[in-house]
Amino acid sequence: EIVLTQSPATLSLSPGERVTLSCRASQSVSRSLAWYQQRPGQAPRLLIYDASMRATGIPARFSGSGSGTDFTLTVSSLEPEDFAVYYCQHRRNWPLTFGGGTKVEIK
């Protein structure tokens, strides 16, 4: 099973700041990695798939990069609605797994 480790667990930031989240895989997942956002009380929302492809309707301030075992999600300038929990997930093989999440909170 591929283990995805997200860091840090929590980030405290202000609106307008740039943020970079990390997801590291225990073995190569090539570019088969996605990022999701989950706001309190809501279902997750796909942001990025296949490492760097923005999902439909996702603002350009969200970008993804990486390949192999190291991936990043960048939000260029945080909007109030971006304070949420972010998860990475791979689809390299079975079972699919999620990372433990990074919470981005308001400072």
Add this chain to the structure above:
Amino acid sequence: EVQLLESGGGLVQPGGSLRLSCAASGFIFRNYVMTWVRQAPGTGLEWVSAADSGGDGIYYADSVKGRFSISRDNSRSTLYLQMNSLRAEDTAVYYCAKGIDGSNWFADFWGQGALVTVSS
């Protein structure tokens, strides 16, 4: 508009069974892979099971293998999750999710979830 509506959640005793349903609309259901993901209270996301577009390719997390069974009825645009031998640790919100296409398992649309509580 894509819609996924889960039903069948509720309170069940340990060792009991439940069947979740996910009624899909707004897209051609038979062309997409489908997934179940769960989230225990206050914790992160856990992938549970997935079925390919035809329902022949079926996959499970080790934590549910042998107890849960995924199926789909493409004529009814409905995904199912039969859950047997339920345990307290199966308590979670269960989300039904649609794959990006017929081969990409990432979920680009999610239902609002069905709460399953396993308790005596």
